[in-house]
Amino acid sequence: VRVAINGYGVIGRRLADAVAAQTDMELAGVVKVRADYKARLAVEKGYPLYAADEKSRTALKALGVSPRGVADDLISDVDIVVDACPDEVGAANKATYQRLGRRAIFQGGEEHDVAGFSFVAQCNYEAARGRQFVRVVSCNTTALCRVLHSLDGQFGLRRAGVVIARRAADPDETGKGPIDAISLDPVTIPSHHAHDVNTVLPQLKIVTMAIKVPTTHMHLHSLLLSLATPTSEAAVLEALEHTPRLLLITGREGFKSTASVIDYAREKKRSRNDVYEAVVWRDSVRADDSEAYLFLGVHQEAIVVPENVDAIRALCSQVAAAESMRLTNQTLGIAR
Amino acid sequence: VRVAINGYGVIGRRLADAVAAQTDMELAGVVKVRADYKARLAVEKGYPLYAADEKSRTALKALGVSPRGVADDLISDVDIVVDACPDEVGAANKATYQRLGRRAIFQGGEEHDVAGFSFVAQCNYEAARGRQFVRVVSCNTTALCRVLHSLDGQFGLRRAGVVIARRAADPDETGKGPIDAISLDPVTIPSHHAHDVNTVLPQLKIVTMAIKVPTTHMHLHSLLLSLATPTSEAAVLEALEHTPRLLLITGREGFKSTASVIDYAREKKRSRNDVYEAVVWRDSVRADDSEAYLFLGVHQEAIVVPENVDAIRALCSQVAAAESMRLTNQTLGIAR
Numbered sequence: 001v002r003v004a005i006n007g008y009g010v011i012g013r014r015l016a017d018a019v020a021a022q023t024d025m026e027l028a029g030v031v032k033v034r035a036d037y038k039a040r041l042a043v044e045k046g047y048p049l050y051a052a053d054e055k056s057r058t059a060l061k062a063l064g065v066s067p068r069g070v071a072d073d074l075i076s077d078v079d080i081v082v083d084a085c086p087d088e089v090g091a092a093n094k095a096t097y098q099r100l101g102r103r104a105i106f107q108g109g110e111e112h113d114v115a116g117f118s119f120v121a122q123c124n125y126e127a128a129r130g131r132q133f134v135r136v137v138s139c140n141t142t143a144l145c146r147v148l149h150s151l152d153g154q155f156g157l158r159r160a161g162v163v164i165a166r167r168a169a170d171p172d173e174t175g176k177g178p179i180d181a182i183s184l185d186p187v188t189i190p191s192h193h194a195h196d197v198n199t200v201l202p203q204l205k206i207v208t209m210a211i212k213v214p215t216t217h218m219h220l221h222s223l224l225l226s227l228a229t230p231t232s233e234a235a236v237l238e239a240l241e242h243t244p245r246l247l248l249i250t251g252r253e254g255f256k257s258t259a260s261v262i263d264y265a266r267e268k269k270r271s272r273n274d275v276y277e278a279v280v281w282r283d284s285v286r287a288d289d290s291e292a293y294l295f296l297g298v299h300q301e302a303i304v305v306p307e308n309v310d311a312i313r314a315l316c317s318q319v320a321a322a323e324s325m326r327l328t329n330q331t332l333g334i335a336r
Numbered sequence: 337v338r339v340a341i342n343g344y345g346v347i348g349r350r351l352a353d354a355v356a357a358q359t360d361m362e363l364a365g366v367v368k369v370r371a372d373y374k375a376r377l378a379v380e381k382g383y384p385l386y387a388a389d390e391k392s393r394t395a396l397k398a399l400g401v402s403p404r405g406v407a408d409d410l411i412s413d414v415d416i417v418v419d420a421c422p423d424e425v426g427a428a429n430k431a432t433y434q435r436l437g438r439r440a441i442f443q444g445g446e447e448h449d450v451a452g453f454s455f456v457a458q459c460n461y462e463a464a465r466g467r468q469f470v471r472v473v474s475c476n477t478t479a480l481c482r483v484l485h486s487l488d489g490q491f492g493l494r495r496a497g498v499v500i501a502r503r504a505a506d507p508d509e510t511g512k513g514p515i516d517a518i519s520l521d522p523v524t525i526p527s528h529h530a531h532d533v534n535t536v537l538p539q540l541k542i543v544t545m546a547i548k549v550p551t552t553h554m555h556l557h558s559l560l561l562s563l564a565t566p567t568s569e570a571a572v573l574e575a576l577e578h579t580p581r582l583l584l585i586t587g588r589e590g591f592k593s594t595a596s597v598i599d600y601a602r603e604k605k606r607s608r609n610d611v612y613e614a615v616v617w618r619d620s621v622r623a624d625d626s627e628a629y630l631f632l633g634v635h636q637e638a639i640v641v642p643e644n645v646d647a648i649r650a651l652c653s654q655v656a657a658a659e660s661m662r663l664t665n666q667t668l669g670i671a672r
Contacts, residue, residue, distance in 0.1 A: 163499040181595030187587025213549035222499040251523025259517030
């Protein structure tokens with residue numbers, strides 16, 4: 001499968017590496033808008049570089065990295081495009097993919113309607129088959145779908161309440177805030193995340209509340225769940241042990257904050273200290289009759305990477321869900 | 337009523353001003369441990385300054401601010417001591433208050449058992465009468481008691497779930513973190529706040545989850561409430577409108593974060609930009625059948641100040657709860 005990555009920012013760079021690591025995929029090229037060190041690094045890695053348009057081509061040439069062409073040249077020559085452009089730019093790009101008759105994967109910054117299908121591998125891989133377009137949901141939604149889909153299947157979820165403390169900015173985003181405040185993001189309830197989870201899990205009753213806090217290291221979710229049947233902490237942990245792409249850690253071992261999770265990923269020599277798994281603190285899990293509670297961490301830069309790789313296979317191959325997830329996990333170093 | 341303030345830090349300084357502002361109280365003096373600019377400011381304000389012990393007396397003299405004596409000298413000469421010392425120092429001071437036969441008010445950093453009675457004016461002022469010791473609960477507990485006591489009375493609370501995003505440090509605390517992480521504080525659920533609310537409202541079923549985030553501006557609570565009866569947003573707002581010491585604000589008016597609340601207090605020329613009220617975002621209030629949700633802000637440095645003033649009256653006067661709260665509110669500029 002020949003793959004183009006359109007956009008080479010936070011997600012695009014990671015997807016390029018992930019696609020290049022798959023034996024059943026070929027990274028045909030990456031499309032870059034801005035002329036910066038990231039463009040130079042792409043060329044140094046040997047990735048075929050394309051400019052977004054003629055203006056970008058000129059700027060990139062001035063930087064000394066000559067693109068092989070512009071976006072259309074690349075897109076015409078691949079089986080599928082993964083659009084990793086900023087929010088809403090993907091929607092604007094859709095016309096190009098339609099004009100050139102290419103399959104495309106959009107990111108969670110786009111509305112559900114851009115693709116008409118919102119994807120999380122362990123929830124609905126098979127249903128994505130044969131589609132021209134799918135949308136991989138955002139980092140927060142991906143993490144929630146992994147955990148809630150699993151617990152709903154095991155216990156039946158009557159209602160999920162989730163408070164999302166969002167990281168204010170990625171580590172290299174120096175222009176964003178807040179720097180000394182908790183922002184209500186938004187003030188109104190629910191935040192958009194509840195609706196977004198329902199694009200993947202339409203039956204789930206969920207309310208989300210979101211705040212933004214001054215950190216670059218991961219989002220942190222507080223889950224307050226009402227189950228259809230009384231359960232125990234052991235049973236919830238057992239269900240989580242069998243949930244794919246989940247990392248279970250414990251506070252007693254020193255995981256006291258989001259920063260310690262990222263530090264752990266560095267020690268494990270994960271590429272870019274990426275945590276592809278949804279992270280659950282084992283000792284946060286509490287069950288009280290039909291109520292269950294836990295803390296869930298989300299590495300915003302990384303968690304959607306395996307989903308995008310699987311989405312490529314769902315659209316372009318006959319590989320089954322379990323096999324695709326196994327291949328993806330193996331190449332990225334995800335244990336299960 | 338002659339009042340001593342033992343401890344002149346974040347809370348003690350505010351209490352000294354608040355007590356000095358009451359016409360039925362006399363600030364007999366403040367006790368200081370460290371020789372720093374705060375001691376000098378106390379003297380400049382004309383507050384009788386006492387050293388915690390002989391060592392402090394020597395240090396304060398070296399700073400050029402001569403104390404009138406040591407703690408015991410002051411405490412022997414007052415009707416009541418408000419202990420505003422750091423966590424657990426208050427418990428150690430209790431023996432002194434007992435030895436000298438003085439009434440005392442402790443802060444929320446102490447355990448409930450230190451006083452055997454935990455106080456929030458609008459919940460249990462009258463029950464504090466005749467006691468030698470009471471404990472004013474912590475900032476987070478005070479805010480939760482104000483809101484939950486009111487809503488429980490109006491609708492019946494079947495269960496309260498609360499996620500508390502705590503400010504990492506007060507504005508002048510330069511040694512505390514985190515500076516780029518969300519700490520789980522603690523990892524285990526519930527946090528101590530649920531138990532602490534039950535020291536004031538013993539019947540309430542409540543679970544709290546706490547995280548710590550890099551900001552100095554207020555705590556921010558997300559409330560997820562199950563009510564005994566279905567209700568509407570208008571009915572919840574109506575109940576909040578009639579809850580004492582609550583400030584209702586709206587995101588539409590530009591209150592998008594904790595920092596805008598503090599900025600508002602500055603504009604209102606509140607002493608030290610103090611927000612004595614629990615703060616509820618009006619447009620965050622959401623009711624869905626028997627579930628209700630809202631965001632609640634807590635100025636950690638200020639919210640317990642009016643409670644301490646009322647606690648003094650509850651222990652040392654015949655003034656009724658409503659009249660005490662009216663007097664306190666009037667002197668501090670609290671609308672209701």
